[in-house]
Amino acid sequence: MPKVFEFKLPDLGEGLTEAEIVRWLVEVGDVVAIDQPVVEVETAKAMVEVPCPYGGVVTARFGDEGTELPVGAPLLTVAVGSEGALGSVGPADSGAGSGSGAGAGAGAVVSAVGPGAGSGGAGSGSGEAEASGNVLVGYGTGAPVARRRRIRPEAMAATVAAHVTAAVAVSAAVPEAVQGPIAVVSPLVRKLARQHDLDLRQLAGSGPDGLILRADVESAIRALTEGAAAPTQASAAVSVPESVSEPTPLPPMQPSVAQPAASPAVERIPLRGVRGAVADKLARSRREIPDATCWVDADATELMAARSAMNSAGGPAAGPKVSVLALLARICTAALARFPELNSTVDLETREIVRLPEVHLGFAAQTERGLVVPVVRNAQARNAESIGAEIARLTEAARTGRLTPAELTGGTFTLNNYGVFGVDGSTPIINHPEAAMLGVGRIVPKPWVHEGDLAVRQVVQLSLTFDHRVCDGGTAGGFLRYVADCVEQPAVLLRTL
Structure with missing residues (x-):
């Protein structure tokens, strides 16, 4: 048995x-x-x-x-x-x-x-x-599983x-x-019961060993239909007197009073799953991290030109295109090598700042399930092309909901490209327990003084939110200024490539 x-x-x-x-x-x-x-x-x-x-x-x-x-x-x-x-x-x-x-x-x-x-x-x-x-x-x-038949x-x-x-x-x-x-053997029988809200446990099956068949479900549906129709037929069969001496006087007409429209019901959305996890992490970040934000506008015209040159070199056989996000990620790894204070975390139990040797770079990705932060492992050892390929792979996995827990944890620094939403600036909330996040706005043509003359240039706003416990404003400002310099003059990166 x-x-x-x-x-x-x-x-x-x-x-x-x-x-x-x-x-x-x-x-x-x-x-x-x-x-x-x-x-x-x-x-x-x-x-x-x-x-x-x-x-x-x-x-x-x-x-x-x-x-x-x-x-x-x-x-x-x-x-x-x-x-x-x-x-x-x-x-x-x-x-x-x-x-x-x-x-x-x-x-x-x-x-x-x-x-x-x-x-x-x-x-x-x-x-x-x-x-x-x-x-x-x-x-x-x-x-150990041997040969499975x-x-x-x-x-x-x-x-x-x-x-x-x-x-x-x-x-x-x-x-x-x-x-x-x-x-129940037949999926059709189960589907039929669900469509008519029938509890199969309340039915007595006529099949072998009490198995419920389609005929049993259809019989129960007919019984429910006939039971619902009976009260309607009874109300229609009310007897009417054969003769009426006088018509019953109707009540005087009353002016109709407009009834107030029912207020819409309050909608309650549970904070669970990805949305609940994001809410908990953001709330914890605000409670525990004394954050500060600094920002700067940068001329990204040369960066966009360098990207175009990279993607046009070599023709179709050169491989996938290098994205702006991949270039910014590579700039971040170079900046973190100069300012390692921002690639750290704070241990509250021992009251220590823990500087981390590897850069596991997270990037914010908006999906139908909510905001997620996939992590590019060992970004400090990758070039722009490798980072771009990994970002593309993780983004596709995020859209289909196939990211593994390991691909969503362990980040040490986060890059947030909110420019895709058509906004210029923001004050990002640090992804706890990291120490900083770089925000990037949209790159748009703006009037800019270039080499002493007013010109239309591609301008982007960069913002850095940092944990004030791990460094002071001088370090944060130096990091952000180096990032802006690399955006304005990509040749600065040649030292670390």
Whole structure:
């Protein structure tokens, strides 16, 4: 007889304690294989597809799309049979054979939490159970996965009905809080029930072992429709007297009074996921960091000309174009080499300023999910072309929601190009726990005194927000002035290229 394994939301790393269900990838009654993604969740860092460490039939799901679950909360339950029946099974519970009562029977819900549970079934015993190859915190990997028998799609489809029937029998012995929806073979039946708000647990199935069929759902829908139509027919059948001596006088007409329009409902938007993480970090930055901002206008005409020359040299075979953001990022790394105070953080516990040897350069990216800051690792060792390629890769991953937590953490300095929004200046909030952020406005033609004459030049405003604990205004001003000099005369960069 199969066992029911409970799969809980694993620890996704990086100190994350909760995740929001974005999209279920399986339905109740579906057959899943070991390590098959079953749900897509959104953490405060990124979108993640969570693989299931068990192979079998899904008997219950916990949480609708949009529900936020803490780490360790149940995600779903899987009915796992023998290897000969399903072709793959979940880790066996090493204590199931020695238990007493229903705990050792087919209706027991086995929850593997901790490395011991994952290794007990996969690392010892008869060798009938396979362990997941994915590293899920709290589930482990068990013994090294040997040759896993590949399941042919036609063989899996041939056993779906038998295992759904077994899953129904197993779920009947599980407490109501664990059962969840009853397993149904046909996705059309589940969809039909959802469209008419039918609770499948309230229906008695006419199929084998009480399996709910499409006819059962359609019968329930007809009953609901007829029940809703009955009150309307009864009200229409009110008896009318055959003869009326006098018409009933109508009440005098009253002037209509305009009713005040109902005020629109207040909209409440939960601060969770990426938006909640950004809110927490910005609020913490304002609470802990005594920041100050300085800014300067710079003539970017020569920088734009240098970029055009770079992109035109070599023709189409020269590779991808170098972006303005990549050039500014390279200027930042050169400036941080001269002013390392701004590539640091403050340790509040030891009351120390910690200067960091590598520059992990973050850049602000606006996405549909909110503001994220991908990080270019070891930017100090990259040239403008390499930085540009990495920025393009991370930007595409940010737009599709596929950034990993590691790609969103560990930054030491942030570059914020708010000029893409058509604004000239801003006072950026430091990305805690960093010490500074450089803001870049739009580059637009403006009147400018160039070599003693008034001319139209490409002008940009640069602003630096810095932690006043790590340096004073002289250091911050020197950093910003060096950046502006490199923008106005890109040849200054030749010393560090």
